[in-house]
Amino acid sequence: MSLEYPDNLRYVDTHEYVSLAADIAKIGVSAFAVDQLGDIVFVELPEVGEMITKGSAFGSIESVKAVEDLKAPISGKVIKRNDKAIDAPEIISTDPYTTGWLLEVQVESASELEGTYSAAEYRAKVEGA
Numbered sequence: 001m002s003l004e005y006p007d008n009l010r011y012v013d014t015h016e017y018v019s020l021a022a023d024i025a026k027i028g029v030s031a032f033a034v035d036q037l038g039d040i041v042f043v044e045l046p047e048v049g050e051m052i053t054k055g056s057a058f059g060s061i062e063s064v065k066a067v068e069d070l071k072a073p074i075s076g077k078v079i080k081r082n083d084k085a086i087d088a089p090e091i092i093s094t095d096p097y098t099t100g101w102l103l104e105v106q107v108e109s110a111s112e113l114e115g116t117y118s119a120a121e122y123r124a125k126v127e128g129a
Helices: 031-037 083-087 090-094 119-127
Strands: 014-021 024-029 040-044 057-063 068-071 076-081 103-108
Touching: 031 057, 031 090, 031 119, 040 083, 040 090, 083 090
Parallel strands: none
Antiparallel strands: 014 024, 024 103, 040 057, 057 068, 076 103
């Protein structure tokens, strides 16, 4: 199965993605993660105003198969969370990049994205291409 990995995003080993515009990062889970999890039935996210730290759990995502921690790809203060994803977590499964994003974070240091994967690097990692 060929999955989408938009070129404008950066990806991490734990299958979250991040897009950065100025000092605002949008965070979600990749299509690969969605494919591995199956039908997503629940997501837990931090409140607006909370701080998240790169590499640390900031919430969880539950599917019919498993419950997984969500790991922060970058540190910052939560300025927006996608309550639609909390109310209707299936939107993460159907569109993880547009309507199924999870958080927007005011970034402390964009340099934390060093070591993340480009779309091509991530595809090679998860699909063995």
